[in-house]
Amino acid sequence: MQTGLEVRGLSKNFGGLVVSEDISFDLPSGARKALIGPNGAGKSTFANLVTGILRPSSGTIRFDGSDIGHLDEAARVRLGIAKTFQVTTLFRRLTVRENLRLGIIERERRGFGLFRRADRDAAQEAEIDGLLSDFEMTDLADVPVENLAYGQQRLVELALTLSLKPRVLLLDEPAAGVPSSEVHLISDAIARLPEDLAVLIIEHDMDLVFRVATSIVVLVQGRILVEGTPAEVAADARVRELYLGGGHG
Amino acid sequence: MRDHLVPIVMGLVAVGLFFAFPYDLAFLTRVLVTIVLVLSVDLVLGYAGIPTLGQAAMFGTGAYAAGLFAIHVWGDPLAGLVVGAVAGAAIALVSGLVLMRTRGLTVIMLTIAVAAILHEIANRARDLTGGADGLRGIRMQPVLGLWEFDFIGRTGYWYALVVVIVVYVGLSILTRSSFGLGLRGIHDSPERMRAIGAPVYWRLVTAYTIGGGIAGIAGALNAQITQLVSLEGFAFSLSAEALIMLILGGTGRLVGAVIGVALFMTVHHFAAANDPFNWLFVIGAMVLVVVFFLPQGIISLPGILLRHLRGGRDADRA
Numbered sequence A: 001m002q003t004g005l006e007v008r009g010l011s012k013n014f015g016g017l018v019v020s021e022d023i024s025f026d027l028p029s030g031a032r033k034a035l036i037g038p039n040g041a042g043k044s045t046f047a048n049l050v051t052g053i054l055r056p057s058s059g060t061i062r063f064d065g066s067d068i069g070h071l072d073e074a075a076r077v078r079l080g081i082a083k084t085f086q087v088t089t090l091f092r093r094l095t096v097r098e099n100l101r102l103g104i105i106e107r108e109r110r111g112f113g114l115f116r117r118a119d120r121d122a123a124q125e126a127e128i129d130g131l132l133s134d135f136e137m138t139d140l141a142d143v144p145v146e147n148l149a150y151g152q153q154r155l156v157e158l159a160l161t162l163s164l165k166p167r168v169l170l171l172d173e174p175a176a177g178v179p180s181s182e183v184h185l186i187s188d189a190i191a192r193l194p195e196d197l198a199v200l201i202i203e204h205d206m207d208l209v210f211r212v213a214t215s216i217v218v219l220v221q222g223r224i225l226v227e228g229t230p231a232e233v234a235a236d237a238r239v240r241e242l243y244l245g246g247g248h249g
Numbered sequence B: 001m002r003d004h005l006v007p008i009v010m011g012l013v014a015v016g017l018f019f020a021f022p023y024d025l026a027f028l029t030r031v032l033v034t035i036v037l038v039l040s041v042d043l044v045l046g047y048a049g050i051p052t053l054g055q056a057a058m059f060g061t062g063a064y065a066a067g068l069f070a071i072h073v074w075g076d077p078l079a080g081l082v083v084g085a086v087a088g089a090a091i092a093l094v095s096g097l098v099l100m101r102t103r104g105l106t107v108i109m110l111t112i113a114v115a116a117i118l119h120e121i122a123n124r125a126r127d128l129t130g131g132a133d134g135l136r137g138i139r140m141q142p143v144l145g146l147w148e149f150d151f152i153g154r155t156g157y158w159y160a161l162v163v164v165i166v167v168y169v170g171l172s173i174l175t176r177s178s179f180g181l182g183l184r185g186i187h188d189s190p191e192r193m194r195a196i197g198a199p200v201y202w203r204l205v206t207a208y209t210i211g212g213g214i215a216g217i218a219g220a221l222n223a224q225i226t227q228l229v230s231l232e233g234f235a236f237s238l239s240a241e242a243l244i245m246l247i248l249g250g251t252g253r254l255v256g257a258v259i260g261v262a263l264f265m266t267v268h269h270f271a272a273a274n275d276p277f278n279w280l281f282v283i284g285a286m287v288l289v290v291v292f293f294l295p296q297g298i299i300s301l302p303g304i305l306l307r308h309l310r311g312g313r314d315a316d317r318a
Ligand SMILES: Nc1ncnc2c1ncn2[C@@H]1O[C@H](COP(=O)(O)OP(=O)(O)O)[C@@H](O)[C@H]1O
Pocket: A014, A017, A019, A037, A038, A039, A040, A041, A042, A043, A044, A045, A046
């Protein structure tokens, strides 16, 4: 049995529009992969298929050897498959601390606790403090998320997902909107992750991609064009053409 | 201690009102019962973000259940409250299993429909409910075997006050719990709640059921104190007024429900006495002012004033 994600023949179409086509892809535990490709290639859709936000038209998704296609999104998260959203999706009226608190509460399956105060758990609050300091947001702990700058919200987006301690982590353009001076907070956070965690990062910031990923998948028009080491992918003629522009001079 | 400041103040004010207005106990008791109902709307709508215009479905069910229980089974008030709570929760659970699968306007329409259907059932089942004449012949035993319900309504008032405070404290514990935080999370972003692994549907069903139980308590309380249950308990106007009161006071905070009810019913009481035809204009104007100038409700007023005062002082200094 293989641990981690195993995607086979995954396809998705919206009406007549084919957005994912026959994608086969492995993300074993410990992997650090990047998914790149032009806008509209179907990267976010692929992440949404894996996490269960979208249902595939065909194909299978296995996690630790068993089919998870029938599980809804929340059930997959509870198995340890978590993602950040390309479009920041947070609890806007809750403070940063409350956002992270919710993540920990759900991870520990305490979400149906009706009696105990949510904020009276020393270990939980210490863990939140740790996350806050990792992202240099200690001062912002009690600020409602909607009052934060967009770049800071992006960091909360990542911190909230990390608070779930996932086993598979999908990052959908985590650095988009983060000021370049703070992008290192993201790569630092990824570097600190447990080694056996599987990471897939969707990203346009190639510096970040090269810092994080040991393997790169290029998606074009819903199909995997090539998968290989950063060097292989950088050397691939088709990829170069794609990224150096359609103009052939 | 700070957590329970509001119920303590509420209790003190209620004691004061008891002595200040000994001849208005019926009205004051109605205020208390309404607070329980509006608190239930606050849990469902203010915290969980479930749009509802049908909380009367559970209020009416609780009222009929408690009334029938008192007539046919046992006249003990507390047992009757439990029956009302269970009946309200049961209706909320059964309807919630369907309602919580839908969103937005559909939810609103369905909550209205549930109350309308129950209204019609109660109307048709004359033999059981008395139909449009109402359910009569409710005779309550003394509260805890000690306090007889009296003509002037003293016992009813204290009884309702204790129930309000117990419900308030219960809800303040609930809304501060992990579950309560999760409801606020769902209100802000159900997508994100799912993405952190929360079974959003079951959370909403649970919240709606608890809210239904509390509305059922309100209905039962009303039945026991007035010794009458009428079809009005299922009326759309009851659900709508409860919502207006909550919006006036401020949603998403329990004290908002208390203040909204007190304000609405006081204005109603006096305005309707002065001008039985035009009092609705007063209420309407109040709602408009709040919606446009205080979207967070009356409870946001002190904070806003404070900020203005501070801002003013800062400006002076500058
Ligand atoms: N819910 C949807 N309905 C219809 N088309 C969609 C939907 N979501 C995405 N698409 C389309 O699918 C394509 C891939 O989108 P997406 O996965 O967001 O691309 P990427 O993340 O690579 O930029 C785009 O053409 C987009 O317009």
